[in-house]
Amino acid sequence: MFQYIVRRLIWAVIMTLLVISTVFVIFFVLPGGSGRNIEGAGKCSSPIAIMMAGRNPRPALVCNIVKRLGLDKPVYVQYGRYVGNLLQGDMGYSYHSSEPVRDAIFRRLPATASLAIGASFIWLVFGVAIGIVSALRRRSFMDRASMFFALVGVSLPTFFLGLVLVFLFDGRLNIYNVASYQPITSDPVAWLKSMWLPWIVLAYVSMAVYARMVRGNLLEVMGEDYIRTARAKGLREKSVTRHALRSALTPVVTMYGLDLGILLGGAVITESIFNIPGIGSLAVDAISNQDLPTILGTTLFAGVFVIIANLVVDIAYASLDPRVRYS
Amino acid sequence: MAQEVLLEVKDLHVHFPTADGLVKAVDGLNFKVLRGETFGIVGESGSGKSVTNLTALGLIKRETAQISGEILFKGQDLLKLNSEELRKVRGKELAMIFQDPFACLHPFYRVGDQLVEAILCHEKMPKKQAAERATDLLASVGIPHPKERFRDYPHQYSGGMRQRAMIAMALVHNPDLLIADEPTTALDVTVQAQIIELIEKVKTEFNIGVILITHDLGVIADVAQRVLVMYAGRGAEMGTIDEVFKSPLHPYTWGLLESIPRVDSKGTRLVPIEGSPPSLINKPAGCAFHPRCPHRFEKCDKEIPAMQDRGGGHPEACYLSIEDKKRIWAEREARRTKAAS
Numbered sequence: 001m002f003q004y005i006v007r008r009l010i011w012a013v014i015m016t017l018l019v020i021s022t023v024f025v026i027f028f029v030l031p032g033g034s035g036r037n038i039e040g041a042g043k044c045s046s047p048i049a050i051m052m053a054g055r056n057p058r059p060a061l062v063c064n065i066v067k068r069l070g071l072d073k074p075v076y077v078q079y080g081r082y083v084g085n086l087l088q089g090d091m092g093y094s095y096h097s098s099e100p101v102r103d104a105i106f107r108r109l110p111a112t113a114s115l116a117i118g119a120s121f122i123w124l125v126f127g128v129a130i131g132i133v134s135a136l137r138r139r140s141f142m143d144r145a146s147m148f149f150a151l152v153g154v155s156l157p158t159f160f161l162g163l164v165l166v167f168l169f170d171g172r173l174n175i176y177n178v179a180s181y182q183p184i185t186s187d188p189v190a191w192l193k194s195m196w197l198p199w200i201v202l203a204y205v206s207m208a209v210y211a212r213m214v215r216g217n218l219l220e221v222m223g224e225d226y227i228r229t230a231r232a233k234g235l236r237e238k239s240v241t242r243h244a245l246r247s248a249l250t251p252v253v254t255m256y257g258l259d260l261g262i263l264l265g266g267a268v269i270t271e272s273i274f275n276i277p278g279i280g281s282l283a284v285d286a287i288s289n290q291d292l293p294t295i296l297g298t299t300l301f302a303g304v305f306v307i308i309a310n311l312v313v314d315i316a317y318a319s320l321d322p323r324v325r326y327s
Numbered sequence: 328m329a330q331e332v333l334l335e336v337k338d339l340h341v342h343f344p345t346a347d348g349l350v351k352a353v354d355g356l357n358f359k360v361l362r363g364e365t366f367g368i369v370g371e372s373g374s375g376k377s378v379t380n381l382t383a384l385g386l387i388k389r390e391t392a393q394i395s396g397e398i399l400f401k402g403q404d405l406l407k408l409n410s411e412e413l414r415k416v417r418g419k420e421l422a423m424i425f426q427d428p429f430a431c432l433h434p435f436y437r438v439g440d441q442l443v444e445a446i447l448c449h450e451k452m453p454k455k456q457a458a459e460r461a462t463d464l465l466a467s468v469g470i471p472h473p474k475e476r477f478r479d480y481p482h483q484y485s486g487g488m489r490q491r492a493m494i495a496m497a498l499v500h501n502p503d504l505l506i507a508d509e510p511t512t513a514l515d516v517t518v519q520a521q522i523i524e525l526i527e528k529v530k531t532e533f534n535i536g537v538i539l540i541t542h543d544l545g546v547i548a549d550v551a552q553r554v555l556v557m558y559a560g561r562g563a564e565m566g567t568i569d570e571v572f573k574s575p576l577h578p579y580t581w582g583l584l585e586s587i588p589r590v591d592s593k594g595t596r597l598v599p600i601e602g603s604p605p606s607l608i609n610k611p612a613g614c615a616f617h618p619r620c621p622h623r624f625e626k627c628d629k630e631i632p633a634m635q636d637r638g639g640g641h642p643e644a645c646y647l648s649i650e651d652k653k654r655i656w657a658e659r660e661a662r663r664t665k666a667a668s
Contacts, residue, residue, distance in 0.1 A: 225427060226430060229431045230433065232422070233418035233448065233496060234448050322435065
């Protein structure tokens with residue numbers, strides 16, 4: 001088990017380095033840039049620097065920026081510097097607001113975390129419960145109704161459902177106010193009031209996916225030979241169901257961990273629709289502002305969350321499935 | 328001394344309605360199993376061997392099947408019990424082991440815990456005591472280092488050990504009847520012999536009845552006292568091992584016997600049974616075997632022959648006269664031996 005965890009950890013570190021390198025290559029070595037060129041800037045002409053320098057900059061200013069950012073240095077030097085800074089927790093400064101990217105991300109993390117944790121809790125509880133009941137009461141009205149509900153959920157894109165619900169609850173019924181986000185620390189009641197609709201929107205699609213998956217898994221497991229053995233030895237139906245759930249729910253752990261990891265990196269669409277100042281909307285803003293350090297920071301952050309989620313899931317899976325542990 | 332009748336199946340029918348039609352998996356079956364004997368059931372896949380026994384244990388969902396007839400276990404009709412009463416019999420007085428020990432143990436639970444669970448669902452006792460009993464049982468079915476093995480997961484067991492663990496699990500409450508549904512089919516040949524031997528040992532030690540379902544006639548000949556040959560959900564022939572193997576009376580039994588290799592007459596030609604098992608939805612009229620039977624005559628597709636003693640000394644279900652049967656079997660034997668020399 002210990003060896004297994006160490007192996008996973010090493011992989012996680014390698015993956016993180018790969019993510020950093022990829023992000024670095026994409027944003028620093030192949031910058032989209034503004035396409036403008038400054039006469040007389042010579043080798044100082046770097047799209048990033050030109051963009052940062054603002055409208056009609058003097059070549060000297062562009063050169064200054066290039067020097068300050070080290071853009072005239074070879075790629076590997078820039079890379080080394082970037083990684084070095086990163087290891088000290090320095091993700092650079094926003095081109096747009098000049099705020100340290102790290103601070104911007106951490107300031108916005110609570111909003112994203114509120115959204116992700118709340119929504120994922122809802123879909124986990126309801127998705128799994130609906131899936132179990134549907135499988136155990138197969139072909140009942142309850143099963144058919146919830147599978148229809150799930151089919152609708154799987155087919156509805158978040159942006160559509162979100163906009164419809166905003167229109168309905170904010171525009172018509174007036175029981176929800178978009179753009180009312182309050183941090184939980186300042187006013188928990190206002191926080192709850194601002195979060196319930198985004199939670200439902202974000203949770204619905206995944207809840208549908210989870211309900212269908214749990215139902216399918218459980219039905220499949222119920223046909224396994226070891227479930228027949230459990231019955232043959234005279235276990236009560238309750239214990240037989242427990243045996244089946246043990247197998248059917250293990251994959252849910254994997255999926256949940258990964259989904260949560262992805263969400264913690266920012267729920268771009270939901271955050272944008274509901275004006276939640278999270279990492280997702282930070283990234284969207286950064287992209288429209290061509291704010292490269294922020295784009296870099298948010299991408300990296302999201303990537304690292306997925307890697308951490310993978311690591312946690314792998315370890316959790318090993319503790320749940322003995323076959324993984326020993327192989 | 329008359330032996331106690333443990334299980335008596337009377338005119339059992341198990342039909343499954345499906346979209347394609349009614350599947351007649353078991354269609355009028357009768358047999359008895361006595362305490363202290365090994366009762367073999369042989370037949371091709373789909374002949375109703377497993378369905379019969381799963382029905383006895385109540386493992387066929389009653390909502391999905393039409394079941395009629397009686398399955399008397401120690402005088403009590405299992406088909407009349409409700410699910411909770413049946414659960415109390417299952418695993419306690421009537422235990423079953425299955426074909427594939429790789430799939431029959433839950434992969435996420437320790438083998439020992441699965442045994443403990445089997446103990447505790449019929450008998451209240453402290454967990455520690457149940458664990459000790461489970462360890463003893465593991466030892467008694469020949470698992471080395473039972474204390475360590477108790478804590479292992481099924482995937483750490485070999486196939487033979489898993490089947491041993493399954494047998495231990497079936498024995499936790501000293502059942503009266505053990506149903507072994509192809510217990511060796513999925514195992515290596517060397518391990519097969521050990522498992523069969525273990526089942527025999529268990530039978531003698533606990534003085535229980537064993538139903539051994541298999542399509543391995545060699546195993547049946549080795550350990551069973553009586554055997555039932557099944558075809559398409561019905562009995563074709565039933566008798567002691569000597570009766571059925573030495574003087575078989577049913578053409579299907581002849582076919583079975585000719586299709587297995589024999590060490591004692593090396594070089595004997597193997598004669599397969601022509602054709603394939605019938606559809607259980609549209610069974611041939613009359614004797615279900617008649618389309619494959621080389622000795623069929625007019626009567627065979629008219630009426631279903633009942634399994635009864637037709638003068639040959641043991642029950643069988645073939646319309647041929649006893650004289651014809653004896654003559655034909657003698658000829659077939661002679662032809663086979665001749666082909667060998």
